[in-house]
Amino acid sequence: MTADELIKEFRNRFQRAPEAVFFCPGRVNLIGEHIDYNGGKVLPCTISPGTYLAVGRNIDKTLRFQSLHYPEAATLHLQSSYSKTGKEWFNYPLGIIHELIQDGHGLSGMDLLFYGDLPIGAGLSSSASIEVLTAFAICELFGLAISREDIAILSRKVENEFIGVNCGIMDQFSVAMGQKGKAILLDCDTLVYEYLPFETGEHELVIINSNKKRSLDDSKYNERFAECGMALKALKKELDIENLCDLDMAAFELHTHLIGDPVLEKRALHVISENARVKDAVIALQTRDWEVLGKLMYASHYSLKEYYEVTGKELDTIIDFCSSFKNCIGARMTGAGFGGCAIALIKKISFDDFASKLTLFYKERTGYAAAVFAAGTGGAVTRI
Secondary structure (H helix, E strand, O other), rough: OHHHHHHHHHHHHHHHOOOOOEEEEEEEEEEOOHHHHHOOOEOEEEEEEEEEEEEEEEEEOOOEEOOOOOOOEEEEEEOOOOOOOOOOOOHHHHHHHHHHHHHHOOOEEEEEEEEEEEOOOOOOOOOHHHHHHHHHHHHHHHHHOOOHHHHHHHHHHHHHHHHHHOOOOHHHHHHOOOOOOOEEEOHHHHHHHHEEEEEOOEEEEEEEOOOOOOHHHHHHHHHHHHHHHHHHHHHOOOOOOHHHHOOOHHHHHHHHHHHOHHHHHHHHHHHHHHHHHHHHHHEEEEOOHHHHHHHHHHHHHHHHOOOOOOOOOHHHHHHHHHOOOOOEEEEEOOOEOOOOOEEEEEEEEHHHHHHHHHHHHHHHHOOOOOEEEEEEOOOOOOOO
């Protein structure tokens, strides 16, 4: 759908033109999974699919949320606070509006129409895309002087406190701050970041959607968050650390006995080893050593499967195929897991062959199809 078509649909629904149209991309995380809430470094990049918003202010003190994806809509009177309503999609923009009002920003009524070409529940940050998109659009419409970094922080707060998912800041920061052709090396503890070139040359970054949807607030995501907290608490009995990622592997191995629980040991092992893999991946990107990056991706998936236990049959089936495909140099699940997407680095000349063979392999083992598409790097949230 083009912006003009979205504007036409807004007219049909609200009997007037929107004031503006905005876009926010999704993201994939190249490496560094489940360490953003453990004070680690991550390496995401934005992708070309994302979420669109046509919006206009109204004078009747009403918030109207509609989407071209969902039949559910909401019409709410403008008030001083809101709370989450069930599991409806409009809780994400509603949470942003609630938080802005709590911060003392005076808002009027608005009509909001959303559309996106990100698969929902696929681990490509559709929720963060909606949150950052809504916050950025409102800042533009009402002239609020909130930086992109602070939009990311606000959006994470909404996810944590309004939605109830104990995520880190990676997703929101990525889509607020992304640059085309770049990956972001982000320290999730300090928010210090830098851009790294991500031009893959003869290789293609491919996204494979398992088409197994998951919802983080009913998944084991919060359980993993809690397990990491318990492991950290045990280690802090003797170590002066604030996050699991403050440890390197040598220090962890010396102090594993403090944890005393094999499950918690595995969770911490993934977190600390994954943080080390991010550092190695940065060197691989800087030297354009795609073979090394690919090996790190496979190692990351193995750790997420064996130590963090968040992959599952569908994602493992995808990686099993990738590891047997000659011109695939690396692959791993991306996002929270429990379904969603995997990414792979393949030779561009092999894309059609890869896609057709993977689709057949996956359907034979799961009973339904995966979706395979090339992922061009995106930019950041913007007005269009």
